[in-house]
Structures are given as C-alpha cells and as structure tokens.
Amino acid sequence: MALEESVEASRLLQSFERRFLAARALRSFPWQSLEEKLRDSSSELLLDILQKTVKHPLCVKHPPSVKYVRCFLSELIRKPSGDSVTLSESSAIVSHGTTGLVTWNAALYLAEWAIENPATFTHRTVLELGSGAGLTGLTICKMCHPRAYVFSDCHSLVLEQLRGNILLNGLLLESDATTPVQHPGHNTHNAESPRVTVTQLDWDIVTAPQLSAFQPDVIIAADVLYCPETVLSLVRVLQTLSACQKDRQAPDAYIAFTIRNPETCWLFTTELGKAGISWEAAPRHNQKLFPYEEHSEMEILKLML
Structure with a gap:
C-alpha cells in the first residue's frame, strides 16, 4: 500500500x-x-x-x-x-505621503516564518506595529489561529485600506478603539475565529496606559526600520510595552526587516541595548512561498522584553 x-x-x-x-x-x-x-x-x-x-x-x-x-x-x-489571502494595494510605492499602502518584502518574509512557526501565535493575542496593507496579519489570522489580533498603524488611509482588506478576507472586524477591550480567557475563545481590531497608533504620542490595555502575548512588526527617527520611536514603544507588563509574562516580540542600510540596523540594535532589551536572530525558515526579490537580505530578530 x-x-x-x-x-x-x-x-x-x-x-x-x-x-x-x-x-x-x-x-x-x-x-x-x-x-x-x-x-x-x-x-x-x-x-x-x-x-x-x-x-x-x-x-x-x-x-x-x-x-x-x-x-x-x-x-x-x-x-x-481552505482559504487564501486577498489584498487591495496601491500600485505606487509611495502614495498619499505613506509607504503603508503596499506590501514590502519583510512582511512576506515574516508571513512565511509565521506559517512555519504557527505555535508562536496559536491561542494568543497578537499586536502588530505598523501593519501596512495587512498581509502578515491576515496570514497569521488565517493560518496560525490566534485568539485575538490587533492591526495598528498611524496613517488614516492605511487604516481605511486595512479595514477593507480584513473584510475582503471574511474576517469579523470589531469596532475601532484606541484602547481595545481586554481579551477573554483561553476557554471562551473560538480559535478558528480570532477577535480582530484595527486601531490608530502613533508611536510618538501613544501613552503607557494605551499600550498597557492591549495586553499582547506577541508583538510583531515588519519593514519599519527605514529611518533613524522611526527606529527611535519604535524602541520607545517597545520599552514602554516592556515596562507596563507588571505581573504579566513579558510578550514575545519579533521584528522583521530588510537590510538596506547597515547603519540603520546597527542603530536599532544599539538603541535596544540602551533600553535594556536583549535580542537574538530568529532561526531562518525553510520554505519560500512568496515571490519577493531573491537578492534581498532579510532578518527577523526575537526581542526579550
């Protein structure tokens, strides 16, 4: 046989x-x-x-x-x-003053990594910083069965596109809120249907109480290290998230990026050190599912908050 x-x-x-x-x-x-x-x-x-x-x-x-x-x-x-991910995107790399209306390589790379490491997200609450068009989050929602998923970005047009893409993929979208409702316990959630929230999150003005309310088990971000100012804002948010955990277990954090400018990557790891956040390179995944540029050098860092 x-x-x-x-x-x-x-x-x-x-x-x-x-x-x-x-x-x-x-x-x-x-x-x-x-x-x-x-x-x-x-x-x-x-x-x-x-x-x-x-x-x-x-x-x-x-x-x-x-x-x-x-x-x-x-x-x-x-x-x-039993499903696929469908996206509406801008045809321009920069549109309406933002790069968040298109999918970048590191988002594809992180989505592949998530498919190969679903246990990282299963039955957990995920907060994505800088969700952009939503490819990574939609993949995780459909393939990794999180308990809840929070898409976030600062640009209003990106958020509008995000909501459309979420509905386009048949996911139930809860009402927007700067401070999402506390997630329910493990026993009350249907793993096949994550709670999905879209929220506006400006890294430069968000407060500790707002970040604390998310109570994430996992924090992810992809292709957000594109300038020194953004790097500093991201590290500040990560440091605040780390400090507001109190008695809760610290969340896992994964930052995926394309190495375009080594100095920017060096700045990120240096600022992480100053903030007391240690890190290590996440193991590379084996399968390549998405058609991004072969010559792109990408990395995923696992942060210990």
Missing part, C-alpha cells in the same frame, strides 16, 4: 511540474487530486510541489511572470488551509 501511495504522489508531482514549467492555465492542474492526497498526507507534499515548480532550477534561472507565480501560490495555499 505504501508503494502504491508513493507512486501516486510521484505522478501528482510530475503532473504539477510539467504543467508549471509549460506555464499551463491554472485550471488544468490536478487540484482535486491534490486535495484528496492532502487529507492523508503531511505538508511535506506541498514542499515537494514547491521544489518541482517555483523552486525548480529552470524557474530559478528563467523565472515565469510574477503574476503567474503569485496566482499559482495563492491557489496552492488555498488547498491545505
């Missing part, structure tokens, strides 16, 4: 490989057979499909269009999770 299953898996992989390398229409792929196979198989099958398609040596050397890869990955992710 094991041999028969191995042969079936091999044929399925070959079918995906041939169709992807030929850039065939996605509807021609054996998606139904994949779904049936996934009911009895581990996620290793999905990793094998990635190796035979987007990570195939020919595709690495001669990559297909980003649109084709993105559509393929969206369909592939939909199979094990």
